[in-house]
Amino acid sequence: MHEVNRNIGLILVVRMARVDSSVRKVSERYQQYGRLIDERAHKNVVVIVAGNSLVNLKCSLLLENAPSVDSGRFVGMATQLEYEARAHIAQKLSVKTADVTDVIVWGNISGSSHVDLQRAKVFQYEGAIWGPSDFSQPVLKMIYDMKWLQTDFLNLVSSQRATVASKSQRATAISATNGIIAVLKAWNCNSSAEEVLSLGILSTGQYNLPAGVVFSMPVSFQDGRWSVLSDVIISDEMRAKLQIAADQLREEKDLASRTRKDTA
Template sequence: MMLSEEMLDIAEENLQALVETEKEEEEIRNLTNPLQIWITSASAPICYQLIPLLANGEVFGMTTEISIHLLDTDEFKNDLCGIVMEVEDMAFPLLRSISEHTEINKAFLQADIIIVLDDILLKREVQSLENYIRKVSEICYVYAPLIEKNAKKEVRVISAGKTFVNLKAMMIITYGPSINPENVIAVATSWETAAKAMLARKLNMNAAGVKDVIVWGNITGCHYIDLSHTKIYGCDSAVWGPANFSRPLMNLIYDSEWIHSEFLSARSSLRSRVCHCAAMLPAHAVATVLRYWFHGSPSGEIVSVGILSEGQFCIPEGIVFSMPVRFQNGSWEVMTELEINETTQEALERLSHDLIQVMISYT
C-alpha cells in the first residue's frame, strides 16, 4: 500500500543505518584487534622518531589501536628495553602494547605491517660497500621466508631508511615468492619533501603549496627528480586565484637556468641532507606513506614510491623502480596517464639500465 517515493525514502534510511552500523562494527573490531606492526633494526634512530608518529592516531586513525613489536639482535636488547619503557610511560591511548624481540625465528608473528629499516648496519664494522650490500641481501634472505611463514597473508611491507631501499624491497619479493608484490613498497617521500622545500625557498613560499614532484629510479641510489608535472599553489605573484588554483612550476621560475644548473647541482647537497639527516625526515616519510596507504593520498596529487615494475613508462619489468602512484581504497595504482617528455624518458632509460646492473650484481 506504500507509494514508491515512500519506499525509496525508507530504503535510503535503511542504507544509512546499515552504513553506520558497519562503521561502528569496524571501529569495535579495530579496538579489539589492534594492528600488529613490526619494525626491524628497531634500535636505529629512525625507529625512535617513528613510534610516536604511529601511536598518536594520525596515521591509522583515532579508532585504530596498534601493537608495536621491535626487532633487533641480542647486542641491542638493552636499547630495545629502554625504548619500550619510555614508550609505555608516554601512555599513548591507541597503543595496546609494545614489546622487544631478539629471537629471529619468532619474528613477524601475525604481522599486519612490517617496516624494514636495517640502517643500524651503518654503525657496524663492514669492510666495503660490496660487503654491506651482501649483508643487506643476507638479512632479506632471512626475513622473506619468515614473513611468508609468520605474517598475515596480506601483510604490507615497507622498505625504508637511507640506504638500498629498492634493493631491500626487491630481495624480499625475490626470496618470498608467496608475498604479494603489490604489498611491498620502497619509500621515496624524503626526497620528495626535501625537493619541495628547496623549491619553496627559491619561490619564497610555504612548502605545502608545492605539489607533484616525482622521484624516478633507485631511491637511495641513482634517481631523477622530475619537475615537469610540478604545480604551485598559493604563490605570491601577479596571478591569484582560489585555493584550488595552481600554476605550473616552470611558469613561475623564470630563471630556467636555475632549474638546469643550480637545482641539478644542488641535488648533491640534497643527497647529503637526506642521507645525513638524524631521523625525523625518514620517520616522517614512513608515517606519511602508511597514512596514504590506509586512508588514500590527497585527491589529484602524485606520490612517488618504489614498486615492482610491470612495464609502465617502458621501464623493464621485474625491477623495483620509483614511479608516480596514487593511493586509494587501501591500495595504490600507477599514474600511467601522465605524459612523459623526452628528457624524462631518456633519464628513465638510463636509470633502468643502472638499476638492472645493480640488481644483477647483488642478487
C-alpha cells in the same frame, strides 16, 4: 624482524646507516627477512622500506623471498629526495615546503634518480594570480628561471644525496617518518585520489621500463590500492635518465645474485 606474526598488518624496514652496507650483507639479511615475512606475516601485510642505502634492492629482495604476499604490498620510500626537491622549490618561490606537492622521483631512490616537476603544484604563492587556500598553480609556470631549474636545482638535489648520510639519524628518521605517514594515510583512504606520491614498486614494464626491478615512479591511491599514473610525459632526455637508473638497478640485482651464488 624475528617477531613477525600473522597479526601484524604493517612492517616498516627503516635503516639510516651512515655508511652504505655491502651488497653481500644486504642480500643475506633481506633474503632472510623476506622468508620470515613469507612464513609468518599476514598475507595482506604492508611492507614499507625506507633508508639511505640500497632501498630499491632491499625492497626487491623482500618481495622476491615472500612470494605468498602480493608484490604490490611492498614499497620503497623516496621521502628524502622528494622532500629536498620540494624544499628547494619552496625556498625559490617563498612558500612553505608543505605548499609544494606532486613532485615525482623516478628511478633508484638511493642511487641514480630523476626529479620530475611536470605535475608539481604550488599553493599559497603570491604571484600575479591569487586564489583561496585550495588554489594551486603549476610549479613550472611559476618559476621563470629555467636555467636555475636545469642546473642549480638539480645540483642542489643531487648534492643532497651525499649529505644525507652525514645528517643526524634523528633528522633523517623524521623525514622518513613523515613520508611513511603520508603513504599510510593514502593507503587507508585518508587522502585525495589526486595526490601524487613517488614509491619504489615492482615494475611490470610501465613506461617501457624493465620488468622485474623495483623502480621509483609516480602513483596515486584509490580505495586502498595504488596505481601507476599513466599520463606522465616521458621526453627523450628523460628516457635516457631513466635508462641509466634502470641499468644501475639491474647491476645491483645482478651483484646480489652473484654474491648469493658465491656463498651457496
